[in-house]
Amino acid sequence: MYDFDLLEMDFDEAVTMLTQYAHECEPVGIDAVKELYKDEVLTTEIENNVEKYIYTYNEFLLSIKYYDDVLYKSLDELMAGATPEEVAKKIFYGDYNCTFPYVRLDGYGYIKSLQEYEVGREMIENDEFLNYLIDNNADFDKEDYSELIKATNKELKKVALIW
DSSP, X not given: OOSSOGGXXXXXXXXXXXXXXXXXXXXXOHHHHHHHHIIIIIHHHHHHOHHHHHHHXXXXXXXXXXXXXXXXXXXXXXXXXXXXXXHHHHHHHXXXXXXXXXXXXXXXXXXXXXXXXXXXXXXXXXXXXXXXXXXXXXSOOHHHHHHHHHHHHHHHHHHHHHO
């Protein structure tokens, strides 16, 4: 909770340090809880369930107009309506591996394959996407977390009053 060792201090020093610490503690707000939720809950959830979040990630990419980054589960889905020559060219100049579960177009319009862990890492490292998940209620019930915030702030006040 704090970065000093009370056992190495005499009583007066300990009281002074804790009083100062309690006064420096800022009340916990929804932003701090969102950050904790992103770091502790969402990252683990995404790492373990990449497939579950693909649709939402694609929705997010489309909402910010990153059309080339949209992920597809098959080459047929990505290249629907393309001629065989176009497909061959996009594979030849791209980075395609038929054993990888996801494909997309790279920045040059060629096909790029991605493994599941690459997609998961991309989602986790995209802070805008994590905020999008929270804002669109990805199991983040603000009422539940407001109770946690109130309890934490109440606990901080108790610590300040004790010392």
